[in-house]
Amino acid sequence: MNQIRPKRVDTMLDLASYPIKHRIERVALVNNHAIVDWSDGRQSRFHALWLRDNCACPTCRHPQALERRHIFIDEAEPRLASVKIGATGDLLLTFEPIHESRFDAGWLRHHCYQDWARAERRQPLRLWGSELEQHLTIVNYADFMETDRGLVTWISALMRDGLVLLDGAPARTGEIQRIAERVGPIRYTNFGVIFDVVSRPNPNASADTPMGLELHTDLANWDHPPGIQLLFSVSNDAVGGDSVYGDSFKVAEDLRREEPEVFDRLTRQQFDFRFHDDSCDLRARGPMIQLNADGEIERVRFNNWLRSAFDIPESEIEPTYHALRRYWLRLRDRRNQVRLKLKAGQMIAVANARVMHGRDPFDPNTGYRHMQGCLMDMDWVRSRLRLLERE
Ligand code: OGA
Ligand code: ZN
Numbered sequence: 002m003n004q005i006r007p008k009r010v011d012t013m014l015d016l017a018s019y020p021i022k023h024r025i026e027r028v029a030l031v032n033n034h035a036i037v038d039w040s041d042g043r044q045s046r047f048h049a050l051w052l053r054d055n056c057a058c059p060t061c062r063h064p065q066a067l068e069r070r071h072i073f074i075d076e077a078e079p080r081l082a083s084v085k086i087g088a089t090g091d092l093l094l095t096f097e098p099i100h101e102s103r104f105d106a107g108w109l110r111h112h113c114y115q116d117w118a119r120a121e122r123r124q125p126l127r128l129w130g131s132e133l134e135q136h137l138t139i140v141n142y143a144d145f146m147e148t149d150r151g152l153v154t155w156i157s158a159l160m161r162d163g164l165v166l167l168d169g170a171p172a173r174t175g176e177i178q179r180i181a182e183r184v185g186p187i188r189y190t191n192f193g194v195i196f197d198v199v200s201r202p203n204p205n206a207s208a209d210t211p212m213g214l215e216l217h218t219d220l221a222n223w224d225h226p227p228g229i230q231l232l233f234s235v236s237n238d239a240v241g242g243d244s245v246y247g248d249s250f251k252v253a254e255d256l257r258r259e260e261p262e263v264f265d266r267l268t269r270q271q272f273d274f275r276f277h278d279d280s281c282d283l284r285a286r287g288p289m290i291q292l293n294a295d296g297e298i299e300r301v302r303f304n305n306w307l308r309s310a311f312d313i314p315e316s317e318i319e320p321t322y323h324a325l326r327r328y329w330l331r332l333r334d335r336r337n338q339v340r341l342k343l344k345a346g347q348m349i350a351v352a353n354a355r356v357m358h359g360r361d362p363f364d365p366n367t368g369y370r371h372m373q374g375c376l377m378d379m380d381w382v383r384s385r386l387r388l389l390e391r392e
């Protein structure tokens with residue numbers, strides 16, 4: 002008969018390091034839970050099922066792949082048989098059916114599921130209006146390219162504000178690719194890897210005209226729009242063409258408070274978006290304001306030139322136009338906008354699920370305006386930050 006062999010491991014098989022800021026002072030076994038009292042007075046209650054499921058010994062987790070092997074449904078309901086604090090401050094457990102586990106105190110604290118612990122781990126967004134113009138994070142190109150600190154500052158600002166400016170790069174084509182790859186892989190879309198934003202004779206997109214672009218999110222016509230847009234200014238000499246940014250989450254939160262029916266409609270009503278040219282016909286449908294299971298805003302899709310004809314019940318047509326107008330008018334309010342003119346060698350990054358971008362019209366007869374852009378997934382950005390924090 003196969004029996005799970007108890008095994009001791011010396012490290013939690015997890016790549017991140019978990020600095021132990023708080024020690025385990027006491028542990029008790031109550032009602033199939035390990036009750037842990039921490040040195041800062043906090044208490045965690047860990048269920049036997051959860052502990053057994055998360056055992057990181059080499060039997061339960063593959064020691065090289067670092068992925069879970071233990072399949073909890075294949076085992077009878079585990080009972081905690083004993084709990085104690087090990088010599089190095091770890092939590093040592095034995096279970097029935099027989100199994101021994103060792104949990105690193107730092108790991109446990111970092112993964113504790115008590116409300117207070119989950120609240121501690123939340124990374125708050127800084128919602129903004131035009132006042133961000135005064136404290137927009139600007140990162141120097143050399144710091145970004147050559148120092149971990151520069152990169153951490155850039156990523157942290159992008160995650161907090163959804164907007165960060167890079168300054169002082171060589172104003173040359175292709176530079177954006179080197180910058181992007183300092184963070185992670187670029188996402189290939191219908192616009193290719195790197196796309197040029199210039200006024201052209203036969204544009205296949207509104208961006209490639211001298212028209213102004215209202216605030217929008219990019220690729221609203223994709224099921225999963227890219228989380229980040231980078232836009233690098235190679236040359237910006239034409240009259241006009243200033244950049245405009247808006248925090249769609251902030252404006253949506255204003256709506257939620259002040260016009261709840263409008264907010265509600267934009268979270269429930271489905272909108273269709275489409276981009277099509279000779280080589281593709283890409284469409285997606287979704288709410289303008291997408292909420293997660295906790296009711297928090299997780300994504301906004303807003304793009305007037307990609308928006309398709311409403312395909313909704315007749316009774317919804319008028320109220321939907323009303324709701325869209327109310328949101329849009331607030332977004333257009335100067336108090337909700339940050340404006341700047343991207344100098345050659347500057348690059349803006351926006352968190353595309355949240356921060357909208359746009360530009361004023363420009364006159365191509367007065368000078369040359371050339372931007373290069375690319376898109377990335379936010380997963381790579383978060384991953385990069387975790388790798389930097391591991392060191
Ligand atoms: C785009 C875009 C803005 C600009 O290419 O998606 O919004 O400043 N460009 O040209
Ligand atoms: Zn195990």
Ligand code: ZN
Nearest residue numbers: 217218219358
């Ligand atoms: Zn755009």
